Amino acid sequence: MTDARNGSNKTLSYVLLVVLGFAMVYPLIWLVVSSLKTNADIFGSSSLFAGSYVTDSYAKGWAGTGQYGFKDFYLNTFVLVVPTVIFTIVSSVVVAYGFARFRFPLQTILFSLMMATLMLPDSTIMIPRYILFNKMGWLDTYLPFIVPAAFATSAFFVYMLIQFFRGLPRELDESAKIDGCNSFTILIRILLPLCKPAIFSVGIFQFIWTWNDFFNSIIYISSVKKFTVSLGLRMTLDASSAVSWNQVLAMSVVSIVPCIILFFMAQKYFVEGISTTGLKG
Amino acid sequence: MSLKKRNYQYVGLLYVLPWVVGLLVFQFYPFLSSFYYSFTDFNMVSAPTFVGLDNYKKILTDDPGFLQALKVTTIYVLMAVPVKLAFALFIALILSAKLRGINFFRTMYYLPSILGGSVAISVLWRFLFMKDGVVNGMTGALGLPAVDWLGDPDIALYTLGMLSVWQFGSSMVLFLAGLKQIPGDLYEAGAIDGASKTRLFFTITVPLLTPIVLFNLIMQMVNAFQEFTGAFVITNGGPMKSTYLYALKLYEEAFTFFKMGYASALSWVLFVIIMIVTAVIFKSSTYWVHYEDGGKGK
Numbered sequence: 009m010t011d012a013r014n015g016s017n018k019t020l021s022y023v024l025l026v027v028l029g030f031a032m033v034y035p036l037i038w039l040v041v042s043s044l045k046t047n048a049d050i051f052g053s054s055s056l057f058a059g060s061y062v063t064d065s066y067a068k069g070w071a072g073t074g075q076y077g078f079k080d081f082y083l084n085t086f087v088l089v090v091p092t093v094i095f096t097i098v099s100s101v102v103v104a105y106g107f108a109r110f111r112f113p114l115q116t117i118l119f120s121l122m123m124a125t126l127m128l129p130d131s132t133i134m135i136p137r138y139i140l141f142n143k144m145g146w147l148d149t150y151l152p153f154i155v156p157a158a159f160a161t162s163a164f165f166v167y168m169l170i171q172f173f174r175g176l177p178r179e180l181d182e183s184a185k186i187d188g189c190n191s192f193t194i195l196i197r198i199l200l201p202l203c204k205p206a207i208f209s210v211g212i213f214q215f216i217w218t219w220n221d222f223f224n225s226i227i228y229i230s231s232v233k234k235f236t237v238s239l240g241l242r243m244t245l246d247a248s249s250a251v252s253w254n255q256v257l258a259m260s261v262v263s264i265v266p267c268i269i270l271f272f273m274a275q276k277y278f279v280e281g282i283s284t285t286g287l288k289g
Numbered sequence: 290m291s292l293k294k295r296n297y298q299y300v301g302l303l304y305v306l307p308w309v310v311g312l313l314v315f316q317f318y319p320f321l322s323s324f325y326y327s328f329t330d331f332n333m334v335s336a337p338t339f340v341g342l343d344n345y346k347k348i349l350t351d352d353p354g355f356l357q358a359l360k361v362t363t364i365y366v367l368m369a370v371p372v373k374l375a376f377a378l379f380i381a382l383i384l385s386a387k388l389r390g391i392n393f394f395r396t397m398y399y400l401p402s403i404l405g406g407s408v409a410i411s412v413l414w415r416f417l418f419m420k421d422g423v424v425n426g427m428t429g430a431l432g433l434p435a436v437d438w439l440g441d442p443d444i445a446l447y448t449l450g451m452l453s454v455w456q457f458g459s460s461m462v463l464f465l466a467g468l469k470q471i472p473g474d475l476y477e478a479g480a481i482d483g484a485s486k487t488r489l490f491f492t493i494t495v496p497l498l499t500p501i502v503l504f505n506l507i508m509q510m511v512n513a514f515q516e517f518t519g520a521f522v523i524t525n526g527g528p529m530k531s532t533y534l535y536a537l538k539l540y541e542e543a544f545t546f547f548k549m550g551y552a553s554a555l556s557w558v559l560f561v562i563i564m565i566v567t568a569v570i571f572k573s574s575t576y577w578v579h580y581e582d583g584g585k586g587k
Contacts, residue, residue: 021383028380029397032455036400038423039413051421103308110301118305125316127507127567131515131536132560135543135553136319136326139333159311166308191300220407222518223536227544238408242522245412257416260409271403275396 043257050253062254069255070262072240073247076232078259081240088150088236089218092157096214097207099160104169105195109181126163138227152228153218165210172206173199208277216267237263326553333547344554355555357530358538365446365534366513369453374505377457378498381464395465402458411522414452415439439524442531449519449532460505467501468494496579503578507567514563535559 041057042050043065049058070078106112107119141152160166176199184198200207222238229239241263244256327344331337348355380398384391404410417423418438425435438448471494479489517536520526526533539559543552 018386018388021386021388025380025383025388025394029394032401033397035413035417035455036404038417039409042416050416051419055426099307099311103305106301106304106308110298110304112297112299112301112305115301118309121312122308125312127511128316128320129511129515129556129560129563131539132323132556133316133319134539135549135556136322137315138543139322139326139549140314140319142333156311156315158307159315160308161311161315191298191304216403217406220404222406222408222522223540241408241412245408245415245522253416256412260412263409264404264407267404267407268400271400272396 039257040261043254043261045254047253050257065252065254065258066262068252069244069259072244074232076235076240078237078240078262080233081235081237082262084234085219085236088153089215091150091154092218093211093214095154095158096160096162096165097211099158100162100165100169100210101200101203101207102195103160104166104173105199107166108170108173109178109191122163122166125161126167134227141228147228148230148234149228150234153221153224157214162214165214168210169203169206172203176202205277208274212270212274212277215270219267220264323553323556326550327557328554329550331548331550331553333549337550340550344551345558347551348554348558354530354533354538354541355558358533358535361446361531361533362514362516362535365450365453365516366510368447369450369516370506370509370513372450373454373457373509374460374502376454377460377505378464378502380457381461381468382494384461384465385468395462398461399458402456405452405456406518408518408522410452411519414448414519415523418448440528442529445524445528445532449516449523452519452523453513453516460509463501463505464498467498471497499574499578500580503570503574507570510566510570511563514559514566 038056044061044063045058046060046062049060072078107115107122137152138147141147144151146152146155180198180202181194184194189197220238221236222242225236225239226242229235232243235243241256241259244259326337328339328341329337330340330343384394384398401410419425420435420437420440422438424438429435436444439445475493476489479493484492515536516534517540520532520534520537521540524532526537535555539552539555542548542555
């Protein structure tokens with residue numbers, strides 16, 4: 009009796025999961041398929057598939073219509089994202105190491121301050137930051153993204169790494185000290201190799217967030233030459249008034265491909281990272 | 290205190306120094322100076338002039354855009370956050386039953402929250418919910434009347450809310466982690482005592498998940514108050530300002546009109562609102578959040 013009910017409960021759960029999961033992913037499937045449709049087929053039909061397919065939407069969209077195309081936007085985005093990710097990792101690891109392994113004056117206060125910045129709404133500090141970067145002559149460059157990253161300003165990542173460091177046994181540090189390591193070589197030689205999963209998590213999250221960022225990009229970057237993928241995509245959307253919808257969709261696909269690849273390659277780190285810290289929504 | 294002092298390892302300060310500098314320059318200084326700017330008239334060309342409480346006075350008494358933005362944002366937060374969390378919890382509960390292929394489903398549900406903030410997804414939303422778009426195509430096939438998802442001022446905000454709900458994956462992962470931490474012997478003990486499954490759910494699962502509900506609630510609320518990309522790319526605040534979220538108002542004042550003083554005051558009003566809501570949630574949490582150490586007594 010109970011077995012039968014459990015069985016039917018399970019079936020019900022599966023049906024629900026599959027139906028809902030399909031509804032969740034369907035928009036993405038539609039995006040990919042429709043990017044290969046003709047403009048006429050994109051609208052007015054509820055069917056996912058069309059009679060005929062085109063592939064030139066990708067080539068045309070990639071080339072763009074103006075002086076700068078998605079090749080430039082792509083390259084720009086990498087130029088912005090890669091240093092930001094690297095600096096975030098380096099600075100966050102160093103700072104997290106300091107918090108996790110040493111006792112120093114004001115530590116509790118500083119730690120609480122860091123946790124407080126997690127809750128600090130970006131909108132509150134956005135305007136003075138803009139004014140500050142303007143004074144420094146950093147507008148229309150990628151420095152407003154890269155430089156703060158070098159100072160571990162993302163409390164989320166620092167906290168995630170602190171939690172990870174705390175999980176590593178202190179005996180490791182102590183035996184390395186006996187072997188003649190100083191605090192820095194302990195970090196580099198002993199702890200860093202063990203931190204790889206956490207470092208991957210930080211890198212992947214920061215890559216995807218920076219890659220997808222729109223608000224900061226639109227504030228700080230003004231010349232088309234320096235546009236990132238998000239800015240380029242919005243420009244394409246505004247420019248192509250009812251002409252080349254499939255190109256807009258094709259470039260939408262192209263713009264999320266790096267994130268999707270990274271997500272599937274490093275899925276494990278993602279879910280682990282987010283659940284070990286118990287942070288971030 | 291003096292006993293502890295001897296054990297200080299000052300090298301630790303050296304390691305956290307980059308963060309301290311970053312905090313002062315990129316967070317603390319902007320935080321204080323935005324408070325200062327909020328009492329000035331500043332257009333970035335001439336020096337800021339002190340105007341006292343004028344900006345705040347104008348916001349509260351003479352700015353229909355502010356009232357509209359506040360109204361829209363309040364509705365958005367009240368709608369998107371609870372629905373999103375309910376979804377996240379519901380799916381997490383189903384997934385936490387020992388089913389096969391959980392990892393596959395978890396991935397599928399998590400994917401949208403990775404991509405959700407991107408312009409590409411906003412573009413996608415715009416296409417899906419156009420008047421002759423897919424969604425109407427599907428509901429039409431079922432015999433339902435076409436809905437102007439993005440063009441009807443009564444509906445557009447909810448269409449944007451759906452985009453937020455679609456990204457419930459990250460909250461779900463946190464719930465899943467929380468569910469995993471509930472010790473199985475609690476359920477066994479309960480079952481031996483003859484408690485029904487429903488009873489176990491309400492006496493064990495729900496109370497032990499409340500801290501995660503609290504955390505998710507606050508993080509999602511803070512984010513929802515500042516939502517920008519969707520409303521900007523999909524509807525640009527329209528139609529008839531029905532999706533004019535607070536972040537759009539802020540963006541407009543600061544980066545279209547370059548009224549930096551006024552925008553700073555707006556950002557402080559938002560800050561205070563977020564802090565008050567956070568405080569109220571925290572205060573209320575003593576009534577509904579269950580803390581394990583309170584029970585254990587250790």
